[in-house]
Amino acid sequence: MTEQVTTKPADLASVPDAQVVKFMPRAEKSSDKPAEDEEVSLYEVRKKIHPRAVTGMFANMRWTFVFLTQALYYGLPWLQWNGRQAVLFDLVQRKFYIFGLVLWPQDVFYLAVILIISAFSLFLFTTVAGRLWCGYTCPQTVYTEIFMWVEQKIEGSRNQRIKLDGEPMSVRKFGLKAAKFSIWGAIAFWTGFTFVGYFTPIHVLGHEFFTWTLGPWETFWVFFYGLFTYMFAGHLREQVCLHMCPYARFQGVMFDPDTLVITYDVERGEPRGARKKGVEPASIGKGSCVDCEICVQVCPTGIDIRDGLQYQCIGCAACIDACDQVMDKMGYPRGLIRYSTEHAVKEHWGRKEVLGHIIRPRVLLYAALLGIIVAGLGWSLLTRVPLMVNIIRDRATLAREVEGGNVENVFRLQIMNTAEQRRKFVMTVGGMDGVSIATTTRFEIDPATTATEVLRVQAPADSGHRGSNPIYFEVRAEDNQDVFVHEKAVFIQP
Amino acid sequence: MQKLMSILWPSFLVAGIAEGIFFTLVDPQELLLFGEPVHLSRMAIYSLGFFAFWLICGASSLVTCYLRNTSDEVNHHPTHGHPGHA
DSSP, X not given: OOOXXXXXXXXXXXXXXXXXXXXXXXXXXXXXXXXXXXXXXXXXXXXXXXOOOOOSHHHHHHHHHHHXXXXXXXXXXXXXXXXXXXXXXXXXTTEEEETTEEEOGXXXXXHHHHHHHHHHHHHHHHHHHSSHIIIIIOHHHHHHHHHHHHXXXXXXXXXXXXXXXXXXXXXHHHHHHHHHHHHHHHHHHHHHHHHXXXXXXXHHHHHHHHTTOOOHHHHHHHHHHHHHHIIIIIIITHHIIIIIOHHHHHGGGGOXXXXXXXXXXXXXXXXXXXXXXXOOGGGGXXXXXXXXXXXXXXXXXXXXXXXXXXXXXXXXXXXXXXHHHHHHHHTOOSOSEEEEOHHHHHHTOOHHHHHHTSSOHHHHHHHHHHHHHHHHHHHHHHTOOSEXXXXXXXXXXXXXXXXGGEEEEEEEEEXXXXXXXXXXXXXXXXXXXXXXXXXXXEEEEOTTEEEEEEEEEEEETTSSOSEEEEEEEEEEESSOXXXXXXXXXXXXXX | OHHHHHHHHHHHHHHHHHXXXXXXXXXXXXXXXXTEEOOSOHHHHHHHXXXXXXXXXXXXXXXXXXXXXXXXXXXXXXXXXXXXXX
């Protein structure tokens, strides 16, 4: 037998060689093939994956995103703005507060636009460089990363974890598992608490928690979301990406031959095989791949990237980091596994040509659409009038004659002051000779509040014609002439 | 377990979307149940609403799963084993 390769990533340099060469069987290779005419289960029994810890540029990048996204997620509910929580989706009051912006159910349009923007951003990123979202920022990746870090700190390296899982229950194993599950539980609880803190003011929630007066539904949702975090990040992990994520199934349609994906350079790597350190591949008739399988061990979804692009690959680039370290030890150039494109591998393009092909019709189209929608949203938000008026005709009475030979129509009026200050509004009516408002025309409305009034409108019986006459109302803020709404309505003459 | 998940999970996703759309358009305080206003807090109605949606969507997934049974499974064919679904 030829000498086994002795390369190991730096962080595992202290582990004896004997442990490093014991590989886990690959999850996707099954030796017992069923007879062809037999219907078989589509699912195989899951084999637990123990990903090996990895360090390197892409791992650092992922940790950067873990810190950024989680600082945002855990921190945002604690920020204050105008004496209230800066970001609060107040479902009970049916108002969304996002810093200076107050959104009402009527503003669902903005929410829809934000969703469209998210979708197009995802399309754009995916077309340019594959599953960037999955590899670096998806909550599933982020929490799995955090939970695996805890696991590694408590149970040790990949080999120590495999050994521990194979051992019968003992005091030591029980202690380690209990410690791990407790810390996972604490993180999951805090995540659930923060989640509910986006819907119920988090300061109130915190006070209620410590005084043991948390409402039943709030308690329920804290634990429900916490349990999901715990299960997804602690136990289900890659299964969520493989079987539960809809995006994983259709992300492939955004790919084209110029999309940057994690690629194993088959031409350079094959034929793979073990060899002594520093041996030139050409001198032994082999490629650069030393078949150490470290790229498989670090893979969180348990695939072998050398088999080519697979939907299971979440684009985390752990195998790139791992392989680069092996190449360094062997004294070979880095990049046997690297971000590259289908075209680049086929045509032997360099970095410059790869980058040159990023700008292409598909990317330009996504970018242009995204730009237009973002600009439209920005313009709409900047010119948004913090006032909404609803005028609905009273269904009980169409029209009635009143004193002085006038005809009266009754409307139900709703004025929503969506600004964060108390405001006075003046209402006027026009569009018909002699039309006037018989009820109050001045309203003072609290910040982010709706006023509902009955509105009686009168016009001389000889004004307009029989049937429907178009009229209009104008509601204008006293302190700011630019804050006004022009609303059309119909006056009925009997 | 796989079957259970393939009922619970897609219905969970769709229930979330349905919940969002429904309660954006409808104020729970304006709902009538058997002609009577619902005397529950908004939080309770949102929560119960979500589970109602989940239940309905789950029922749909359940029927899909049930109708997806292969002929062998319906016939309880003795010669073909199904290692996945014991």
